[in-house]
Amino acid sequence: MGNLKELSYKLRKDVVDMIVEGKGGHIGGDMSAMDILVELYFEQMNISPENMDAPDRDRFIMSKGHSVEALYTVLAEKGFFPIEQVIKEFSKFGSQFIGHPNNKLPGIEMNSGSLGHGLPVSVGMALAGKMDKKDYRVYTVMGDGELAEGSVWEGTMAGNQYKLDNLCAIVDRNRLQISGNTEDVMGHDDLVQRFSSFGWHVISIDGNNYTELKKAFEEARETKGKPTVIIANTIKGCGSSVMENKANWHHKVPNAEEYAQIIKDFQIRKEAAANE
Amino acid sequence: MNKIANRQVICEVLMDKAKEDKDIVVLCSDSRGSASLAPFAEAFPEQFVEVGIAEQNLVSIAAGLAKCGKKAFAASPASFVSTRSYEQAKIDCAYSNTNVTLIGISGGVSYGALGMSHHSAQDIAAMSAIPNMRVYLPSDRFQTKHLMEALLQDEKPAYIRVGRNPVEDVYYEEYCPFEMDKATVVMEGTDVAIVACGEMVKPAVDAAKLLKEEGISATVVDMYCVKPLDQDTIVKAAESARLVVTVEEHAPMGGLGSMVSQVVGSQCPKTVINMALPDAPVITGTSREVFDYYGLNAEGIVKIIKENI
Ligand SMILES: Cc1ncc(C[n+]2csc(CCOP(=O)(O)OP(=O)(O)O)c2C)c(N)n1
Ligand SMILES: [Mg+2]
Numbered sequence: 206m207g208n209l210k211e212l213s214y215k216l217r218k219d220v221v222d223m224i225v226e227g228k229g230g231h232i233g234g235d236m237s238a239m240d241i242l243v244e245l246y247f248e249q250m251n252i253s254p255e256n257m258d259a260p261d262r263d264r265f266i267m268s269k270g271h272s273v274e275a276l277y278t279v280l281a282e283k284g285f286f287p288i289e290q291v292i293k294e295f296s297k298f299g300s301q302f303i304g305h306p307n308n309k310l311p312g313i314e315m316n317s318g319s320l321g322h323g324l325p326v327s328v329g330m331a332l333a334g335k336m337d338k339k340d341y342r343v344y345t346v347m348g349d350g351e352l353a354e355g356s357v358w359e360g361t362m363a364g365n366q367y368k369l370d371n372l373c374a375i376v377d378r379n380r381l382q383i384s385g386n387t388e389d390v391m392g393h394d395d396l397v398q399r400f401s402s403f404g405w406h407v408i409s410i411d412g413n414n415y416t417e418l419k420k421a422f423e424e425a426r427e428t429k430g431k432p433t434v435i436i437a438n439t440i441k442g443c444g445s446s447v448m449e450n451k452a453n454w455h456h457k458v459p460n461a462e463e464y465a466q467i468i469k470d471f472q473i474r475k476e477a478a479a480n481e
Numbered sequence: 482m483n484k485i486a487n488r489q490v491i492c493e494v495l496m497d498k499a500k501e502d503k504d505i506v507v508l509c510s511d512s513r514g515s516a517s518l519a520p521f522a523e524a525f526p527e528q529f530v531e532v533g534i535a536e537q538n539l540v541s542i543a544a545g546l547a548k549c550g551k552k553a554f555a556a557s558p559a560s561f562v563s564t565r566s567y568e569q570a571k572i573d574c575a576y577s578n579t580n581v582t583l584i585g586i587s588g589g590v591s592y593g594a595l596g597m598s599h600h601s602a603q604d605i606a607a608m609s610a611i612p613n614m615r616v617y618l619p620s621d622r623f624q625t626k627h628l629m630e631a632l633l634q635d636e637k638p639a640y641i642r643v644g645r646n647p648v649e650d651v652y653y654e655e656y657c658p659f660e661m662d663k664a665t666v667v668m669e670g671t672d673v674a675i676v677a678c679g680e681m682v683k684p685a686v687d688a689a690k691l692l693k694e695e696g697i698s699a700t701v702v703d704m705y706c707v708k709p710l711d712q713d714t715i716v717k718a719a720e721s722a723r724l725v726v727t728v729e730e731h732a733p734m735g736g737l738g739s740m741v742s743q744v745v746g747s748q749c750p751k752t753v754i755n756m757a758l759p760d761a762p763v764i765t766g767t768s769r770e771v772f773d774y775y776g777l778n779a780e781g782i783v784k785i786i787k788e789n790i
Binding site: 227229270296297298299300301303304305307316317318319320321350351353354355382383384387390391 | 509510511512513514515531532533534535537538560561565592593594595596597598599764765766767770
């Protein structure tokens with residue numbers, strides 16, 4: 206196992222380069238979700254360019270589709286497409302690399318962008334796995350603002366009803382959305398309690414910590430008879446103090462000065478990670 | 482070049498009226514920034530309701546408020562407020578006849594490279610098919626102001642779509658003829674009738690000017706009121722023309738083109754050509770790049786007319 210934390214800072218830089226080059230993107234949520242994606246793609250899921258059509262592969266759905274930039278970097282690192290191409294073409298005229306997941310690209314299962322679809326679709330995929338007696342697992346990452354969509358809770362009920370222990374949802378609990386703090390916009394109070402009362406196994410962790418992520422995914426895999434949700438408490442903009450916990454970095458494009466500082470911060474943390 | 486987006490004008494009108502009319506309530510779904518309604522939320526916290534990322538909830542809550550005497554204005558990206566909340570619009574607004582105005586912001590392909598999830602190329606078709614729902618696509622900031630003022634006068638449900646970026650003016654501060662539910666004839670001609678709505682009116686006017694230089698005289702109809710469609714104006718424009726061309730930022734099915742074709746086909750049959758987005762996810766790009774690629778610009782309109790007249 207390489208040092209995933211170190212890798213995450215390389216990928217964070219790719220995200221920033223992509224967004225600067227494409228003049229747009231949802232940078233804050235990319236940074237908060239990055240470690241979840243890295244842990245999933247490099248430690249947890251059996252998914253690679255070689256098995257991407259295999260019926261037994263694990264499934265992943267980026268329900269908070271606006272964090273597609275982070276997903277692109279992880280898929281590129283897995284070898285689905287060259288990162289140079291993504292950075293060069295992202296959001297440009299005629300590009301395949303648009304601002305939300307699109308399954309014309311290898312490695313992407315479902316199109317998203319409209320929030321609140323990923324969990325119900327994952328329920329369908331997990332249900333199919335049960336019907337076909339396959340042991341693949343289904344993962345989906347949602348935003349915490351996204352949880353205001355009623356469809357999320359309809360899916361949550363269905364996951365419980367069908368005892369989908371092959372389903373694992375992750376909430377990127379960064380406590381921010383476009384208009385500010387989630388608790389001011391449409392509060393969730395105690396998410397552990399909420400999901401528990403819907404019959405799910407709930408694990409609350411530091412979502413930017415690889416030790417905790419690894420443990421949580423293992424616990425989810427061992428949990429039988431019910432689906433698991435991981436409340437990944439994260440920092441929006443994680444990686445640089447320029448962006449961290451700042452609502453206006455939801456979809457801000459860094460200027461030259463901010464870019465320099467962000468890259469510098471990434472470098473410092475990357476070096477620290479290498480020595481861990 | 483005008484720097485004021487239509488969405489900003491909507492906020493200005495609402496703020497102006499909300500001072501005297503405490504029944505005006507604005508609702509957003511984590512969309513106050515995109516809708517340019519943050520100043521409203523700041524200035525009138527008591528008349529502002531935030532529902533979070535929940536467009537179905539947004540529309541039903543708006544209907545409930547309206548039923549209890551409020552004038553509800555629910556603003557969210559057009560893609561979501563039209564089709565995500567479609568049944569809420571159909572049942573709670575139109576069927577129950579509540580005083581809700583749905584404001585679809587960043588309409589059409591305004592969101593460019595964000596892809597089909599964020600494009601509203603179905604909203605005209607979807608909303609127009611609902612009995613008692615009215616559908617408006619204003620062409621510029623001056624007309625948007627008139628339209629908002631008119632909508633504040635009545636108590637029926639409506640859907641307005643505006644784009645994200647400022648659009649070039651079609652009219653003037655001092656001269657913007659407006660009659661509610663009557664299309665505006667921007668130019669009068671005899672050879673071809675161009676019927677357009679929303680952001681396609683400006684290229685239609687520019688096309689008519691180019692055609693004039695080539696000796697082709699065009700009528701340009703600004704059909705901001707897609708529903709109720711102003712049939713009289715269409716028939717009048719079509720009767721004197723050899724060809725009718727419709728232009729819209731919408732899918733080719735069920736939009737302005739379909740509706741105009743129905744009217745012309747039944748009341749004064751002649752060739753109608755529909756210019757619209759393709760029946761496919763549009764190419765990645767800014768809205769300008771997308772329009773240019775599909776010929777939804779002045780040159781494209783001229784080309785189609787010259788080929789077909
Ligand atoms: C149905 C729907 N409504 C609105 C939006 C616009 N939108 C994109 S991102 C976003 C905020 C998301 O906040 P959150 O879920 O907390 O994501 P994160 O903080 O991880 O970026 C909104 C409202 C959307 N994409 N889909
Ligand atoms: Mg969030």
